[in-house]
Amino acid sequence: MGSLNSNPAAGRAEKIRIASWAHRQNTAFVSEDPPRKTRQLVLVGGGHSHVAVLRAFGMSPLPEARIVLISNHWDTPYSGMLPALIAGHYSRDEIHVDLHRLCRYAGADFCRDRMIGLDLKARTVQLANRPPVHFDILSINTGSTPKLDDVPGAAEHALPVKPIDNLLAGLEALEKRIAAHGTTPFRIVTVGGGAGGVELTLSLHHRFLQLIQQGKLKATPPEFEIITATPGLLASHNAGVRRRLNKALARRGVKVRLNARVRAVTRGEAHCENGGGGGGG
Ligand SMILES: Cc1cc2nc3c(=O)[nH]c(=O)nc-3n(C[C@H](O)[C@H](O)[C@H](O)COP(=O)(O)OP(=O)(O)OC[C@H]3O[C@@H](n4cnc5c(N)ncnc54)[C@H](O)[C@@H]3O)c2cc1C
Structure with missing residues (x-):
């Protein structure tokens, strides 16, 4: 059984932290023995869900994870405040979250592009305007639009x-x-x-x-x-x-x-x- 660093107690604590993080993310990455190498977590969609995820990473960084946000917009509205924007209580800027700034806070890379496909064998996200992005863990929250x-x-x-x-x-x-x-x-x-x-x-x-x-x-x-x-x-x-x-x-x-x-x-x-x-x- 490997450990994440030379101090066994610290290594155990680290493993528990990673496992509980993975559990919170509802991913399959609940491993007794996570590998040492950095894993790439790719978040597709810069809406409500991933804003909360990025905020959590900003408050509690995870050094083993490299995070990439793929979003087709620079900013995202906080929909809880949308009715107040329509009513005229807030301006557009007041209800929008700047995704680039949020990524900086979370230590994540920001990629302004649109996902157009997935290659699950190669573990890549295909983008409209850039080369594919590799992922170890992928989270897709691209929201809904009325049909x-x-x-x-x-x-x-x-x-x-x-x-x-x-x-x-x-x-x-x-x-x-x-x-x-x-x-x-x-x-x-x-x-x-x-x-x-x-x-x-x-x-x-x-x-x-x-x-x-x-x-x-x-x-x-x-x-x-x-x-x-x-x-x-x-x-x-x-x-x-x-x-x-x-x-x-x-x-x-x-x-x-x-x-x-x-x-x-x-x-x-x-x-x-x-x-x-x-x-x-
Ligand atoms: C009027 C109104 C009020 C609401 N109020 C509340 C509230 O008070 N509280 C609450 O919890 N919920 C509220 N909701 C619901 C809330 O908006 C949704 O549940 C939430 O936005 C879903 O989050 P999400 O991250 O899955 O998607 P979204 O927030 O919709 O974000 C999806 C993002 O993904 C991007 N995207 C889409 N396709 C791609 C692609 N191919 N590649 C890259 N990016 C892509 C979109 O442009 C968008 O930025 C409200 C909704 C409405 C309409």
Whole structure:
């Protein structure tokens, strides 16, 4: 059995630290006897998950690991603050994490590129613009993007939440459309009744009302509706949270359509498989 350094007690402590690190990372690298050589941990995707991993490495460095972050963006939004950005409480910079700086803090290499494939035999990540990167341990967290192709018309007529930069550009375009709509209220429909959908609706409501009240947007206040396939909003939250948020939506006049799955979108209309429900469930 080998040891990591000449002091057996320190070597044992080191092994336990590596094993518990590997356990926390949910990888198969839980070895009684880790090899001496440096292992290359490659993180693909610079979002929520890997930001937390890099922060942890910054606070508790692991000398045996060389870390490489592959991200197709220089920075990443902290999505917990996204509704506040939409509502106008924070600027874009305030809700974004600078990945290059975070990598410096974590002692990691930053590679700005997009993963386009994997060679599991050669243990390499293939990149769009650079030679392949070798990995001993690979962690992929490239997030999710709404599947617009599944709903006919969604790609043309709906605005997906991610990627965030497209959302921000889309919101500016939306302001112009609201202003051009005249005296009939513009209707904004959110598809999805989970925490994200409810937060987004409330923050959009706040944003447009503020702009109108401050005279920055000359328009009639828009109307809001949430459509969800579930029998109630915030299905994974407790009764108290659901009650308070349903009240908050009702106070703002937000309509809620339950048990309704959006099957198609045309200009100005979301078509549901089953239009049942309604009211603040
Ligand atoms: C409005 C809203 C509010 C939310 N609020 C919260 C909250 O308060 N708390 C919470 O825990 N969660 C919240 N979430 C959910 C949270 O955003 C996701 O669970 C989380 O972002 C998933 O983390 P991730 O690292 O897997 O992916 P992401 O954070 O989406 O990051 C993935 C990254 O990988 C990059 N990428 C994609 N493909 C490639 C590729 N081929 N090569 C290289 N890079 C690539 C993407 O550009 C992106 O930067 C919210 C979501 C939304 C929409």
